Amino acid sequence: GKYWLRLIKADSMAATIKDLSKKVGCSVSTVSRALNGSYGVHPNTIEKVRQAAKEMGYVPNSGAKQLVTQRSNLIGVFFPEFGMESIRDFEDFFAPLRKALRLYRKEMLIFSVPFAGYQEGSLREWVQSRSLEGCVFLQPFSKEHPLMKEALKLRVPCVNLGNSLGPRCSLVASDDYEGGRLAGTYLIRQGHRSIGYINGPEELSICQERYAGFRDALQSANIT
Numbered sequence: 462g463k464y465w466l467r468l469i470k471a472d473s474m475a476a477t478i479k480d481l482s483k484k485v486g487c488s489v490s491t492v493s494r495a496l497n498g499s500y501g502v503h504p505n506t507i508e509k510v511r512q513a514a515k516e517m518g519y520v521p522n523s524g525a526k527q528l529v530t531q532r533s534n535l536i537g538v539f540f541p542e543f544g545m546e547s548i549r550d551f552e553d554f555f556a557p558l559r560k561a562l563r564l565y566r567k568e569m570l571i572f573s574v575p576f577a578g579y580q581e582g583s584l585r586e587w588v589q590s591r592s593l594e595g596c597v598f599l600q601p602f603s604k605e606h607p608l609m610k611e612a613l614k615l616r617v618p619c620v621n622l623g624n625s626l627g628p629r630c631s632l633v634a635s636d637d638y639e640g641g642r643l644a645g646t647y648l649i650r651q652g653h654r655s656i657g658y659i660n661g662p663e664e665l666s667i668c669q670e671r672y673a674g675f676r677d678a679l680q681s682a683n684i685t
Contacts (some may be wrong), residue, residue: 476514476517476518476519478492478493478496478519480517480519481510481513481514481517484513484517485506485509485510485513487506487510491506491510492510495509495510495511496510496511496514533591533592533593533594534566534567534568534594535567535569535591535593535594536562536567536568536570536594536595536596536597537569537570537572537587537588537591537593537595537596538555538558538569538570538571538572538596538597538599539572539574539596539597539598539599539602539608540571540572540573540574540599541574541575541576541599541600541601541602542573542574542575542576544577551599555569555571558597567594569597570591572587574608576601576602576606579606579608581607581611582611583608584596584608584611584617585611585615588615588617594618595617595618595619596612596617596618596619596620597619597620598612598619598623598625599622600622600623600667601623601665601667602621602622602623603623603624603625603666604624604625604626606623606625609621609625609630612625612630613625613627613628613630616628616629617629618630619631620633621633622634624666637666637667637671637674638670638673638674639674640674641670641671641672641673641674641675642674642675642677642678643674644671644675645674645675645676645679646678649678649679649682649684654684656679656684658672658675
């Protein structure tokens, strides 16, 4: 009980922007603009405020800041859930993405979405309830998937790593056909002639395109 009370007391003594204002001798508005790096504040004042914030352990209230600026600085990152497999590549993707977003003072929220059981309207709810400023959709959310159809309809700023491209939606994708062709060409140049090919699910476009490129490379060398 005593320990719990002490935790509450310590939390209640957290430094506020008013405390910073008193310490540096500036108005609250000036301190706020200094912390946000806004124009019209002398560099020396900005440094003074930031140093005081560091010494006092001041942490901005993101909720209050959002009410004032009407911006959350949050980017939603959506990756698929599969019942048949686990894709470990996503783990390598999150760290560099977060590092890139922080260059623009953005943070990310990760959403795990059932690929086959997506509930229509969920994206709208997530975007509005979290005030997401943008979205990143990982593979294999394609233009045929209801999640991407909803994203294009909402016109939310987004980047898609599948094959969806549209209003306010940019596309980052590899050339699967060319990848398959390069793989086949490489094996042929190594002198191989009896070559096996293990494909993925036939209904996936990435599997179709990779196989098509691989097949054309072999056919160009007169290999059936």
